[in-house]
Amino acid sequence: MKRFQTSVRKSIWVGTLAVLLLVLIAGCSGNKNAPAANKDAQQNANQEKNQSANTGKPAVGGTFVYGRPASVNSLDLHNQITANNAFAIDKVFEPLVAFDSKGEIVDWLAKSHSISDDGLTYTFVLRDGLKFSNGTDVTADDAVFSLQRHLNVGGPLAIAAKVDTIKAEDSHTLVITLKESYTPFISELSNFSNGILPNNFGGVSEEEFFKKPVGTGPFVVEQWDPAGDLTFAKNPYYWQEGKPYIDKLVYKLIEDDSQAINQLKAGEIDGIESLALQNAEEIKNGADTTVVTNGSWVTEQLFFNTLDQHFSDVHVRRALALAIDREGLTKALTFGYAQTANSLLPTAIPYHSNDTIKVLNFDLNAAKEELAKSAFPDGFTTKLLVASGNSTRAQEAQIIQAAGKEIGINIEIESIELATFRERFFAYDFSAMLNSGQADSPDANSIIAFQTDPEGFSKSYWTHYTNDEVTKLLHEGQKTADGEGRAKVYSDLLQIVAEEVPYIPLYYPDILKGVRSSVNSFVVLPNGSVRFEEVHVKQ
Template identity: 30%
Template sequence: MTLRIPSAVALALVLSGTGVVAQQDTIRIASPNQVTVLDPIISAAAGNIEAYGQLYARLLRKGADGKLQPGLAESWTISDDGLTYTLELRDAKFSDGTAITAEDAAFSLTRVAKDKNSAYPAGFAPLKEAVAIDEDTLQLTLEHPSAPMLSNLEIFNAAIVSKDDVEERGEEAFATNPVSSGPYMVKEWKPNDRLSLVANPYFWREGLPKIQNVELIEVSDDNARATMIMAGEIDVDRGVPWAQVDEVNGVDGVTVKLEPSTVTYVVLPNHSKPPFDNLTVRKAAAMALDREAITKAVTLGHATVANSTLSNALKYYDPNVQPPAYDPEGARKLLEENGLLGTEITMMIVPASEQIATLLKAQWDAAGFKTTVERVDAGLWWSKLTDADYQVTASWYYNETEDPDLAVRWALCGTCGSNSYYTRYNNEEVDRLTDEALREANEEKRAKLYSRIQQISLDDLSQIPLYYSPFTNAYSDRVKGLSLTPALQWTLEEAELTGN
């Protein structure tokens, strides 16, 4: 049995051995997103994903140019039939100093693909088996070809965990204070307050991370975070409200960056319940919305009006598809002709959606609907959404990679696990095309398949696309080289702090 040194003890040994004092350089990131669990297969919530990126390394990684690069895997080969991936692992260690082996990698990927507690196994659905050929060689066998499999090895839940740590201490202990493989390890976690991290002395990228300490601080109030960044109390504000972008950006020593993302804001109609189980109602609701005016009003012109059910940042996004054009008179006429004028709709919203809800209600009511707003907290919203206990709501989603497979499986596929983002939209042709596109290696053919998926889902009005949003993160000028990637990963391992 391998001796495992708890993170706090390992930290004490590292500090005492190097003469480092407790007051190391620290970067403070305030976010509205909570950290609730540190096991990377358990949750797909934004706050957890951002933490996983610091605690765990993956087999592949994205470079600054957005292209896949070697991570814990130095090299790889793919069989001619696309069913066998063989990866050679580099010499690397976990945060307790023990070797990262192919057995750990096989264990980690099997957990995300097969474990009943895996929150987001979609990217690894084709995985038949992951086995260690020897200490440094991992072999993945697929049930069928998967065009995005390599890029999926870089997403958050493909994190490599210690098999010994999970099995010896148990999943519950692991989920609160794991042995890590990434640039940082847990120093202290105070749920509902902050997750404090310290540099992993065994991180495989020599000389990194450059910043010794990280604090991921939970601050749900947007105004409070803005005040904190302007007062110098934090170094990064994860998500400046649109109305405050110019104010925060105007403060000396602070810069708001509009960073590329795959975030798409949409209206989610429940296809399993009246009135949105009726295509005519969905079409009238779409025609009633001035999406350009909504985008300008909410984002002050910083976002792009959405035309597709897929993000414009994804491969195979089709700029030529379009939802129904804004036509409130046509929407009213459509309702009248079908005996639907005065249709009552209830829109479920969370506090953060208040402005969007106000605009949606005004435009729907002007076209002949009677809209009631149901205000709920985020926890109840999620519960009612997943249980299909709602009529219509507004929300957003993002994609972990530039490949559209996961986005389609999350938002448009009725048989892929999330019931088309819990709208209960189900089109058999879309489901068939989703599987066909996953297996198709030819770029031109994949592009045509995804264009067809986008057109069908718009014709069905699976959702009503609103706008494509960049990230609005504020940074202290003392932070250099830090950004949030479209995959919700902070580039902390390469970032630096200047000054005090």
């Protein structure tokens, strides 16, 4: 996703996402969707006892309270991308196909799908007996309306494929035809933004519908304060029999890391959405808490506004890239729960080129020489925008500040609350910022398009970065079938981006969630969301 996570996921936009978006590996921290490995026998025993894949009948009922750093302020799936909204939207609306915890595409509302040999025709057959949360039947006409509305709205996760027609062949069969092949299409259909809603909003206005939406997801909105908490209730018509196991899901707004930690330890909440890497050991080794982890589709990055007088100069960007010891930063801040990033793409996404790409590695002498080539050889003063409340980000900013000082760049850290942070970078009101890019679906295009398309929704992730060759390769990658040819396209594109550094990839963090030990089947998806229909809590 482009969803980027500003608590951090593209991410995050949702993906954003995340505020801006993980999956073939679990990184350094252990197995996916299992508590992270403990360091002594007693903790290992606890881990086995609390493995998410429990045997026996799951406990039914109860309320799960989930601490989150930002409130849900919109449930309009076609106009949202940040993780605070995306990971609420996906509890209400579901797409035809989805991705599992390994990032593999699976049929979801569709019981089957097929793609023609020429890549132009996609046919989906809906599950039998599928109903919306108000008890009405889901038909192919609802899917037509939903996808057509997405095409009309566009939005931050617009359907990029050139769609010719979307038609219902009968009540259960949907056929989408494209004007030209678009390789990422099936992957992008798994985005939360392609969820299915009732035809014509069920007969109410858009405004009324999105205040209390009707979908096929495991939960329905019960109470909602757009500036505070959101309470979901179990959808009695959910298509997965017997699920969700919990009766209610509460998204509780907790903006500060330390407050979330304290409430989890005290049993006031059942889980933490954004567990800072530095707090992982404390929660993992707690008497009544544990950590659930997954690899991720997230890349933590330093972003430059290329409209800024200083960062429009490629030599300035390259100088700062050479001045930052990314490997040292990763080791210092992530406690073994991340991998140093060379490429824009996380290693869990195909075609990442992280091991082969030539990057601007830490070299202070080279950094000073690069700055000398710029229009500001004697250095300058600039500002780094950071969202407050995230201790890891605060430390990142200090390390980058120190690196800049070594080559004569005076970086002032501007730490502001999350909502204002988002407003600022949405308005391109920053010189540099710390954020993360996150894929919304398991295809390289998911991040690459969001961060390299100057004509896209985010104008290259609010950097305004423009390179004609990169744009050409971006479009070529979208049309090239999976295989060696597509790998070469993305390798060339990523190399250019690594040399021109409109953003500096820092590290790929594992997704970490803190939960009470009584929580079972807490399935973390590679985009940072959670399959709460699986969750059950020991009573």
